[in-house]
Amino acid sequence: MDTDLRKLAGHLRDHGLHVTFSGAGHTLQTANPLHEALTEEIATADGQYVTSFGHEIGEGGRERACAERIAHILAIPATDGTADPAAAAPHDPAQYRRCEVCHEMGADVITRMFVADTGGDHTSYAHSSCAGVITP
Structure with a gap:
């Protein structure tokens, strides 16, 4: 699952979120760069991505959709799907x-x-x- 977390991390970065790995790479911390209090820890369990509250956010192999849900939870504006998400992400x-x-x-x-x-x-x-x- 570590490879899946890395793929998820890439999609989260495309949304403009800050991402770091913790727990020897078995979990990742993601944060809204505009508000440091908006953070979430994501881990894997039984093929699912799970939040720190135990909420199943998506399954392995569907990292892009999972990243969109996490970005929504962390108050990152959604893209309409027609533009390149990396170009529309709030990097600055x-x-x-x-x-x-x-x-x-x-x-x-x-x-x-x-x-x-x-x-x-x-x-x-x-x-x-x-x-x-x-x-x-």
């Missing part, structure tokens, strides 16, 4: 960040980061060309 999280200076999408520089005692956080972003006008 900056495309979803609004610049605090010009208010356009594509901010790529952290300008402020707040982390509360409770563990909550907020981060502000700007374009590298806009960041110079921000004062502390």
